Amino acid sequence: MTMHEDALYDAIFKRRSVRRYAGPLEPGTMEEVERFAHSLKPLFPDIRAEVRFIGGDDLRGPFKVEAPHFLAIFSEAKEGFAANAGFMLQQMDLFLSSRGIGSCWQGGPRPTRDVKKVSDRNFVISLAFGMPAEEVHRQSVSEFKRRPLGEMTDIQGMERLLEPARLAPSGMNRQSWYFTGNEDVIRVHHARSVITDRMNQVNAGIALCHLWLATLHDGGRAELALEKDAGQDAPRGFSYVASVFSSERGS
Numbered sequence: 044m045t046m047h048e049d050a051l052y053d054a055i056f057k058r059r060s061v062r063r064y065a066g067p068l069e070p071g072t073m074e075e076v077e078r079f080a081h082s083l084k085p086l087f088p089d090i091r092a093e094v095r096f097i098g099g100d101d102l103r104g105p106f107k108v109e110a111p112h113f114l115a116i117f118s119e120a121k122e123g124f125a126a127n128a129g130f131m132l133q134q135m136d137l138f139l140s141s142r143g144i145g146s147c148w149q150g151g152p153r154p155t156r157d158v159k160k161v162s163d164r165n166f167v168i169s170l171a172f173g174m175p176a177e178e179v180h181r182q183s184v185s186e187f188k189r190r191p192l193g194e195m196t197d198i199q200g201m202e203r204l205l206e207p208a209r210l211a212p213s214g215m216n217r218q219s220w221y222f223t224g225n226e227d228v229i230r231v232h233h234a235r236s237v238i239t240d241r242m243n244q245v246n247a248g249i250a251l252c253h254l255w256l257a258t259l260h261d262g263g264r265a266e267l268a269l270e271k272d273a274g275q276d277a278p279r280g281f282s283y284v285a286s287v288f289s290s291e292r293g294s
């Protein structure tokens with residue numbers, strides 16, 4: 044685990060959405076954020092995705108927060124693009140929190156005018172951020188409003204990997220994920236929905252990011268994989284998204 048990944052892992056247990064901002068980042072800090080934005084690891088490397096910093100005027104829609112900066116992700120529309128976007132931008136959410144910078148996912152607002160498209164890639168979702176005017180960190184895990192682990196998995200005894208995934212943020216705090224598997228591999232599934240399917244897939248990507256960091260932290264291989272027949276593992280009403288292997292595949 045790199046120092047960077049360690050800091051992201053620690054932020055899982057403290058982060059919260061920040062909706063009030065004091066102002067923009069210092070230019071030097073902004074440069075660090077830009078550098079990190081270009082090092083985000085994809086969940087599915089074969090999906091072409093790109094992040095762009097945009098201004099608040101370029102976004103409009105419900106539940107928008109007044110923030111000085113927004114990081115938007117654009118992607119080609121390949122299967123898994125929404126989970127891939129969630130996985131990537133969650134690394135930024137955790138990075139910002141680890142640096143004491145406020146951030147909030149923005150599922151409601153959509154871009155106006157010319158920022159709708161970047162080359163052949165479509166806007167997926169954005170993350171608002173800036174200097175916080177409220178608490179960036181929670182004092183303890185008990186402050187997270189989340190369902191108990193037993194409602195989101197049937198796996199026993201893997202709390203060290205699943206508890207960080209349980210704490211993941213989600214649109215409208217739906218926690219629309221389910222975990223199956225064993226001590227070698229954990230599979231993540233998203234709740235199917237007519238209205239919020241895309242958001243549910245973003246949410247599953249966010250949970251996968253936490254699961255991946257937890258597996259790295261645990262000293263495991265943390266290999267991200269798309270297993271061929273894992274769809275059979277999905278509970279009723281859920282669709283398989285991806286897996287994280289903590290030990291050698293096939294062993």
Ligand SMILES: Cc1cc2nc3c(=O)[nH]c(=O)nc-3n(C[C@H](O)[C@H](O)[C@H](O)COP(=O)(O)O)c2cc1C
Pocket residue numbers: 058059060062105106107108147148149150151152187211212213214215216242245246249
């Ligand atoms: C995909 C996604 C979309 C979200 N969209 C919005 C939004 O449009 N506006 C907002 O204020 N919060 C939004 N949120 C923040 C959630 O409401 C928040 O993460 C959740 O309630 C859990 O709270 P916490 O992040 O403080 O732990 C979104 C979160 C996610 C993951």
